[in-house]
Amino acid sequence: MIKQHPLKGSNRLKLGVFSTNADGGLAITDVPERWTASWADNLTAAQIADRAGLEFLLPIARWRGFGGRNRVREWSFETFTWAAALAASTERIGLFMTVHVPLVHPLYAAKSLATVDHVSGGRAGLNIVCGWNPKEFGMFGAPLVEKGYDQAAEWLDIVERAYGLAQPFDFDGEYYTLKDVVSRPASLQSPRPVTMNAAFGGPGRDFAAAHCDYLFTTFTEMADAGDPVADIRKRTAGTGRDVGVYTVCHVVCRESRQEAEDYYTRYAVTLADHEAVDDHMAGKKAFSQSHDAAAYDRYRQRFAGGAGSFPLIGTPESIAAQMIEISEKGYAGIALSFVNYTDELPYFCDQVLPILARAGYRT
Known part of the structure; x- marks a missing residue:
C-alpha cells in the first residue's frame, strides 16, 4: 500500500532532521562529542526521529570538506544509497535525497529515486540543488x-517523463539530448516523489x-523571517501552485537558558574549528546566495554552530515558542541540526514536541 508522504500530513508545523549523513552535521567544532x-x-x-513522529530526514550533498583540524564534512554518505538503507529500517518518516543536478544524470536519478520510493512505500523525496562550490x-x-536552474528544469522534466510515458521517448533540449528513454519502475508517488529546492x-x-x-x-532575523514566504507566494500568484516553505535551525535545548547558552559558546566559539569556519564562510560568501551579506560579518558563531542557520538556543519552552513564531511567519516546517543527534534528539523530542502539541501545532 502506498503511504501518504509525511510532508502531506496534518501537522501544522512539520519537523525533520538535517545533515546527519555528514561529519559534524552542520556544526564546525572541535568538541569531543x-x-x-x-x-x-x-x-x-x-529511528529516534521515526519513533517520535518527525516528518523527514534531509541530507546534504557534499563531495569534499572545508578543511580545518577535522576536515569537516569531508566524510559524508551518498544520499540515494543512504536514503535506501534508512527506508528499509524506518516505518513512517520521509526520506529525502539531495542531488547536484549538473553532477548526476537525470536517468540515473530517476532510477535511484524510484528505487527508494518503492523500498519506503512512497516516502521518498528529492531535494534539488544546482551547486555553488567550484x-x-x-x-x-x-x-x-x-544558468543552473534552466538545466534543473530540463532535468526534472526528463525524470517526470520517464515515469509518466508508457513508450520510450526522445529528448532534445539545451542541456540533454537523449534517445529512446525509458525508466522502470516509475515511482509510487505520481507524477514523481515530492520535490524540494534549496534556493x-x-x-x-x-x-x-x-x-x-x-x-x-534561510533567514537571518526573526523580524524578517516572513520575507521569503511572501516572496515565494508572490512568485506563485496566479499559477494555482502552493509551494510550502521550510527553513533550517540549529538547536541547543537544555533545562536552563544559561546551560544552553554556555554550551553554545563552548562548541561554536571557544572550541570552534576556526580554520574550517573561515574556509566555509569564504566559499559561501563568494559563490553562494544562501545568506544575507551582513550575516557573514555579524554572525560568525552561527556558521560554526550550524552553517549560518537560525539558532534555537534555550529551554524547551523558549525553543517551542520560537518554533511557533516561525510557523506563524508562514513556514510549513523546520529542519533541525544538533551537535550530536543521538545524544540530543531524545530530550528535544520528549520535551519540545508535547509543548507544540498542546499549542495545536502538532498532534
Missing part, C-alpha cells in the same frame, strides 16, 4: 553551470515556484 556520522549513529538518529565541481572536471536567490526561487512542492530557505 562532535557528530562523526558513523552508519550506526545515522541509523540510531533516524572546488567540488572541479573534482568532477565540471564547471559551475551559469535563496531569484532564479532558484523562480524554479521552485514553477516546479517544486517545497522551498527550503
Whole structure:
C-alpha cells in the first residue's frame, strides 16, 4: 500500500532532521562529542526521529570538506544509497535525497529515486540543488553551470517523463539530448516523489515556484523571517501552485537558558574549528546566495554552530515558542541540526514536541 508522504500530513508545523549523513552535521567544532556520522549513529538518529513522529530526514550533498583540524564534512554518505538503507529500517518518516543536478544524470536519478520510493512505500523525496562550490565541481572536471536552474528544469522534466510515458521517448533540449528513454519502475508517488529546492536567490526561487512542492530557505532575523514566504507566494500568484516553505535551525535545548547558552559558546566559539569556519564562510560568501551579506560579518558563531542557520538556543519552552513564531511567519516546517543527534534528539523530542502539541501545532 502506498503511504501518504509525511510532508502531506496534518501537522501544522512539520519537523525533520538535517545533515546527519555528514561529519559534524552542520556544526564546525572541535568538541569531543562532535557528530562523526558513523552508519550506526545515522541509523540510531533516524529511528529516534521515526519513533517520535518527525516528518523527514534531509541530507546534504557534499563531495569534499572545508578543511580545518577535522576536515569537516569531508566524510559524508551518498544520499540515494543512504536514503535506501534508512527506508528499509524506518516505518513512517520521509526520506529525502539531495542531488547536484549538473553532477548526476537525470536517468540515473530517476532510477535511484524510484528505487527508494518503492523500498519506503512512497516516502521518498528529492531535494534539488544546482551547486555553488567550484572546488567540488572541479573534482568532477565540471564547471559551475551559469544558468543552473534552466538545466534543473530540463532535468526534472526528463525524470517526470520517464515515469509518466508508457513508450520510450526522445529528448532534445539545451542541456540533454537523449534517445529512446525509458525508466522502470516509475515511482509510487505520481507524477514523481515530492520535490524540494534549496534556493535563496531569484532564479532558484523562480524554479521552485514553477516546479517544486517545497522551498527550503534561510533567514537571518526573526523580524524578517516572513520575507521569503511572501516572496515565494508572490512568485506563485496566479499559477494555482502552493509551494510550502521550510527553513533550517540549529538547536541547543537544555533545562536552563544559561546551560544552553554556555554550551553554545563552548562548541561554536571557544572550541570552534576556526580554520574550517573561515574556509566555509569564504566559499559561501563568494559563490553562494544562501545568506544575507551582513550575516557573514555579524554572525560568525552561527556558521560554526550550524552553517549560518537560525539558532534555537534555550529551554524547551523558549525553543517551542520560537518554533511557533516561525510557523506563524508562514513556514510549513523546520529542519533541525544538533551537535550530536543521538545524544540530543531524545530530550528535544520528549520535551519540545508535547509543548507544540498542546499549542495545536502538532498532534
